[in-house]
Amino acid sequence: MSDENANMMDYIEAANxxxxxxxxxxxxxxxxxxxxxxxxxxxxxIVMKVLSDKALHKTKSGVIKLDxxxxxxxxxxxxxxxEKSADLKPYKILAQKMIKGGIEIIIGGNTDxxxxxxxxxxxxxxxxxxxxxxxxxVCPINEFDAGNMISELKSKRIIAPDEKSENMIKDLLMKVSxxxxxxxxxxxxxxxxxxxxxxxxxxxxxxxxxxxx
Amino acid sequence: MxxxxxxxxxxMNPKNVAIVGASSNPDxxxxxxxxxxxxxxxxxxxxxxxxxxxSILGLKVxxxxxxxxxxxxxxxxxxPAPLVPNIIDExxxxxxxxxxxxxxxxxxxxxxxxxxKLVETANKYNLPVLGPNCVGVMDxxxxxxxxxxxxxxxxxxxxxTLGFASQSGSVAGNILDVIGGENLGLSKxxxxxxxxxxxxxxxxxxxxxxxDTKVLVFYLEGAKRGKEFIEAVKRIGVKKPVIIAKGxxxxxxxxxxxxxxxxxxxxxxxxxxxxxxxxxxxxxxxxEIISLAKIFDKQPLVTGNRVGLITNGGGTGVLxxxxxxxNGLVLADLTQESKDYLRKVMPPxxxxxxxxxxxxxxxxxxxxxxxxxxxxxxxxxxxxxIALFQTPGADSKVAQAICxxxxxxxxxxxxxxxxxSYTQTHKKIIESSGxxxxxxxxMAAKSISALINYAKYKEAASKLYE
Numbered sequence: 001m002s003d004e005n006a007n008m009m010d011y012i013e014a015a016n017x018x019x020x021x022x023x024x025x026x027x028x029x030x031x032x033x034x035x036x037x038x039x040x041x042x043x044x045x046i047v048m049k050v051l052s053d054k055a056l057h058k059t060k061s062g063v064i065k066l067d068x069x070x071x072x073x074x075x076x077x078x079x080x081x082x083e084k085s086a087d088l089k090p091y092k093i094l095a096q097k098m099i100k101g102g103i104e105i106i107i108g109g110n111t112d113x114x115x116x117x118x119x120x121x122x123x124x125x126x127x128x129x130x131x132x133x134x135x136x137x138v139c140p141i142n143e144f145d146a147g148n149m150i151s152e153l154k155s156k157r158i159i160a161p162d163e164k165s166e167n168m169i170k171d172l173l174m175k176v177s178x179x180x181x182x183x184x185x186x187x188x189x190x191x192x193x194x195x196x197x198x199x200x201x202x203x204x205x206x207x208x209x210x211x212x213x
Numbered sequence: 214m215x216x217x218x219x220x221x222x223x224x225m226n227p228k229n230v231a232i233v234g235a236s237s238n239p240d241x242x243x244x245x246x247x248x249x250x251x252x253x254x255x256x257x258x259x260x261x262x263x264x265x266x267x268s269i270l271g272l273k274v275x276x277x278x279x280x281x282x283x284x285x286x287x288x289x290x291x292x293p294a295p296l297v298p299n300i301i302d303e304x305x306x307x308x309x310x311x312x313x314x315x316x317x318x319x320x321x322x323x324x325x326x327x328x329x330k331l332v333e334t335a336n337k338y339n340l341p342v343l344g345p346n347c348v349g350v351m352d353x354x355x356x357x358x359x360x361x362x363x364x365x366x367x368x369x370x371x372x373x374t375l376g377f378a379s380q381s382g383s384v385a386g387n388i389l390d391v392i393g394g395e396n397l398g399l400s401k402x403x404x405x406x407x408x409x410x411x412x413x414x415x416x417x418x419x420x421x422x423x424x425d426t427k428v429l430v431f432y433l434e435g436a437k438r439g440k441e442f443i444e445a446v447k448r449i450g451v452k453k454p455v456i457i458a459k460g461x462x463x464x465x466x467x468x469x470x471x472x473x474x475x476x477x478x479x480x481x482x483x484x485x486x487x488x489x490x491x492x493x494x495x496x497x498x499x500x501e502i503i504s505l506a507k508i509f510d511k512q513p514l515v516t517g518n519r520v521g522l523i524t525n526g527g528g529t530g531v532l533x534x535x536x537x538x539x540n541g542l543v544l545a546d547l548t549q550e551s552k553d554y555l556r557k558v559m560p561p562x563x564x565x566x567x568x569x570x571x572x573x574x575x576x577x578x579x580x581x582x583x584x585x586x587x588x589x590x591x592x593x594x595x596x597x598x599i600a601l602f603q604t605p606g607a608d609s610k611v612a613q614a615i616c617x618x619x620x621x622x623x624x625x626x627x628x629x630x631x632x633x634s635y636t637q638t639h640k641k642i643i644e645s646s647g648x649x650x651x652x653x654x655x656m657a658a659k660s661i662s663a664l665i666n667y668a669k670y671k672e673a674a675s676k677l678y679e
Contacts (some may be wrong), residue, residue, distance in 0.1 A: 112483045114439030136486035138443060144673055145490055152489070 009186070009208035011051060011094055018191075018203060021179045023172065026195075026202040027097040034075045037095055045069040045098040050081055052091035067098060088109065099204065102197030105159055106134075107173065109180040109189040111211075117180040121173060123155040125193045133153075141177045146170035159196060168201065187211045217415035218422060219319075220311045220341035225352040225401055227286030227443035228257045229361045231278055231309070233300055234291035234316075235261030235457040237269045240593055242315060242361040246349075247272075255356035260285065269567045277303055284308040289349065289359050294318030298330040299344065305338025313359050314344035319409055321346050332409050340410075347406030351389075353399060354425070360404075362386050373398015375510050376426035377417045380405060384458075391499065396589035396644035396673040397506055400425040412437050414445045421449035427508040429455045430502060433484075443487055446679045451490035451674045454509045456502055456668050457493045459484050492670035494663050500658065504651060508660040512625035514668035517594030519545035521660065522568040524599035525575040525607060530568035533599055533629060533654035533674045538663040544568065545593040551586045568599075576606035581614045588618055588626070599654075602636040616646035625664060629657045 009017075015025040031037045037048065050063035063084055065077040078093075085091050104125030110118050115138050122134035135152040137145045147170055150160050160166035172194075180186065189207035195202055230250065243263070247270060250259055260281045261274045268274055268619055275281050278288055278300070285388050288309045290300050294316050304312050312335070321327040328345070335342045342351065349359025353372045367390040379385035385404045392399060401423060403416055413436050420429045429449070436442035449455055462481050468554035488495040494509075496502050520542050524530035534544060544567040547555075552565050557649060559579065563571055569587060571579050580600070588596045598615060600607055628643055631652040641649045651657035 112439070112480055114436065115443060115483050115487065116440065118483055118486060135489075136482060137490050138483065138487055141490075142677065144677055148489070 007210045009213060011092075011096075012205060014189075014206040014208040017179070017183070017208070018206070023175050023191075024181070024200065024202050025206070026099060026204050029095050030059035030092050031078075031083065031095045032093075034078045035094075037074050037078050038071050040095045041069065041071075041074055043069070045100070047096045048074075048077060048081060049094045049096070049097045050085045050088060050091050051094050052085065052088040062158070065104045066091065066129055088189075096204065099195045099202055102195040103159055104195055105169075106190065106192040107176050107194055107203075109139075109176065109186070110194065111187045117177075118201055119149075119173065119177050119180065121149045121153070121169075123153060123159065128192065137177075139177045140181050141174060143170055143174065146173040149173060164199070169196075185211050217341060217411050219417045221343075221403065221411065221415065221419040223285050223314065224311050224343065224350050225357060226355040227311075227357065229283065229285050229287075230255070230257060230357075231260040231262055231275075231281055231285045231288045232291070233262040233278060233288060235263050235266075235269050235274065237266055241291075242636045243498065244269075245361040245363055246289055246291060246359055248363075249358040249360060253353065253356040253358050255358075257286075260535075278307045278309060279303050280504075281307065284413060286310045287357075288312045289315060290344075291315045291361070294324065294327060294345070296332045298327070301331060301334040301340065301342065302337075305334065309340070311340045312340055313347070313349045314342055314406075315349055315359065315361065316344070316348060317346040317406075319345045320409070323330055328407065328409055329436060335410055342410040343403070344406045345409065346382070347402040348385055349385070350404070351399070351402040360386070360389075362389075368393030370397060370399040372400075373510070374400050374427035375506055376400045376402070376420050376423065376429040377431075378403045378405065378413075378420065378429065379432040380408065380413070380434045381432060381460075382406065388432070388499070388502070391503060392506075395503055395507070396641070396647075397503070397510060400427075408437060413581050414438050414441045417442075417445035417449050417455075421445070421452050425455060428506060428594065429453060430506055431455055431457045432460075433457060434460045443491075446491045446493065447678060450493055451671060451678045455493045456505045456509070457488055457495050458497045458499075458502060459488075459495065460497070462497065463551065468579050477506070492667055492674060495668060501656070502512065504649070504656050504660050505663055507644075507649035508625065508627065508664050509667070511619075512627070512649070512664065513623055514664060514671065515594050515625060516665060516668045518542045518662075519592060519594045520597050521545045521547070521590060521593035521595070522597045522599070523580075523583045523587055524568050525572050525573060525580070525604055526599060526600075526601045527570050527573075529599050529601065529654065530570050531627070533597065533657070534568055536654040536658035537597075537661075539655075540658040542595075542658060542662055542665075545587075547587065547589065547590050550590055551590045555583070555586055573604045574606045575604070575611075576615055577608070577610035579606070580611045582617055588622065588624060594624060595665075596622075596624055596627065597657060597661070598626070600639075601632070602630060602639050603632055609639065609642065612642045615643050615648060619646040619648045625661065627651060627657050627661060629654050 018025050024113050048065045068074045106122045106124030106128050108120040117139040133154050135149040190207040191203040234243040235247045261269045266274045288304050351358045370393040555565050571583050626648050628650040
């Protein structure tokens with residue numbers, strides 16, 4: 001894990017790459033002060049996370065703060081994070097707008113030594129390993145493949161209850177496939193969770209592993 | 214790709230053949246191969262090659278391929294591994310067109326250098342080689358059989374439309390024997406062992422273009438040229454159904470594959486994804502493979518999933534209904550016209566609905582009326598008949614009635630029937646008409662479902678990929 005981590009693409013860089021392919025990423029920003037955090041929130045509910053090579057499991061290590069909207073709470077949380085992260089240096093603090101509700105899915109990519117880039121779709125979040133409700137295709141995929149990736153899932157009616165959401169996910173899968181094919185330097189990627197909500201979606205956690213030397 | 218495909222074509226229908234390592238000793242592989250060529254009535258010229266012998270089974274023996282008076286289409290090599298590279302070199306100098314190396318003892322047992330030498334020698338002459346470590350090819354139409362399995366030990370299949378390719382020789386012998394015992398005929402068979410020159414991609418491309426093959430069964434351990442393999446899968450998948458078994462699902466299995474055939478067994482899930490993506494039917498269960506082969510071989514493709522189910526046993530009808538729904542199929546709702554007709558001809562105890570339970574005492578006439586009506590009903594896509602031959606009314610005439618409808622049916626027909634020797638006899642009669650008979654409703658439903666899924670894939674993919 002630590003080897004992989006050393007080759008991980010910076011969060012904001014990864015987010016910008018996704019945006020280049022018109023893939024939505026939740027509003028995110030590195031913050032450097034309490035004031036920064038408050039102005040980023042601008043009244044919205046936010047999440048703050050410490051990103052460090054030494055803090056892979058954010059929820060476990062307590063270096064993530066959820067559901068912050070009041071100015072006082074944001075300031076207190078920020079102070080607390082700084083304190084707890086003393087031995088995680090070097091680190092960055094990422095603030096994100098918080099999405100409430102929605103359905104968590106995973107879209108992932110990997111490189112197979114003989115077949116090249118593969119794309120994965122699954123019912124996501126922290127239970128992805130438990131349910132293993134996933135489908136896979138080799139890249140590049142077309143619309144037909146994307147549709148089948150969805151219909152192969154047991155959870156298809158949960159993640160794509162109507163034609164509009166199905167088309168949205170199909171389009172998204174094709175975009176990720178394109179990104180994988182066109183960026184040979186990325187050997188693995190996880191968009192997990194990617195949250196489906198309010199007729200749209202947002203990638204929340206991004207993990208892009210770069211090809212080793 | 215074109216070259217290798219045409220080389221395989223030559224192997225399947227050669228005008229002459231040399232067998233290096235031919236022997237007069239019935240315990241030797243080189244004897245069985247020669248004997249099989251003779252037994253199958255191969256029409257071309259056969260040249261046995263052996264340094265020590267003068268004549269085998271009445272044929273003149275040559276000391277070397279180089280002594281044969283004309284270039285040979287196929288040289289089958291069955292001599293000890295260390296001698297093989299030298300034989301290949303002789304084949305190259307003798308301008309042989311293709312070579313099948315049956316001999317084992319190469320990369321699969323760690324003799325990587327020896328295999329490298331084989332490949333280098335073959336490449337020097339641009340010589341297409343099948344194997345090593347394979348049982349070769351079989352084309353019953355042209356009388357070609359390089360298999361060294363003694364004929365009396367296994368049921369050689371008849372001529373038909375099922376193609377079969379296998380990396381492993383042992384899986385091959387086993388499946389061929391089973392196919393021979395079932396009502397399935399073989400078009401062509403290829404075992405390709407270590408795939409050192411001709412590999413799985415070439416073989417898929419060959420079968421894609423082979424007009425004698427309607428359905429392909431393929432046993433794969435690993436693919437060597439990844440991207441080209443995907444292209445070949447895509448190419449054949451849109452043309453004909455391929456039922457594929459892929460070893461190495463578990464990690465232990467993958468290790469076994471490595472020591473068994475020197476193959477780079479890739480990531481199992483990725484293979485599965487490729488098969489799903491391009492319409493292959495993936496099954497690692499031998500019984501299931503045969504069941505699937507049967508429905509694809511003789512039954513037409515349809516995309517509709519409404520099953521007209523007829524039964525002469527109530528309980529079995531209920532179980533079969535569950536099996537249908539569990540496999541994504543539905544019971545057909547008959548048209549009013551069919552219902553009216555059935556009401557008129559069926560006795561009052563028969564409920565006119567699907568599953569159509571025609572009663573434990575159903576005889577030829579009742580079966581015949583039910584089959585005729587349900588099969589021709591516009592609301593029915595597939596006909597499934599449960600025929601329990603333990604019942605008083607079910608006899609050979611019932612089997613015959615079922616067979617009669619196999620001839621011009623545009624809809625797939627399957628039968629579900631299980632039991633002892635009386636049933637087995639009737640099962641054989643029905644299967645000889647091309648209608649598959651399944652022992653369990655579950656297997657029948659799975660097979661119907663696979664047929665429909667493939668038909669849907671083919672319909673969509675032919676617009677995309679052809």
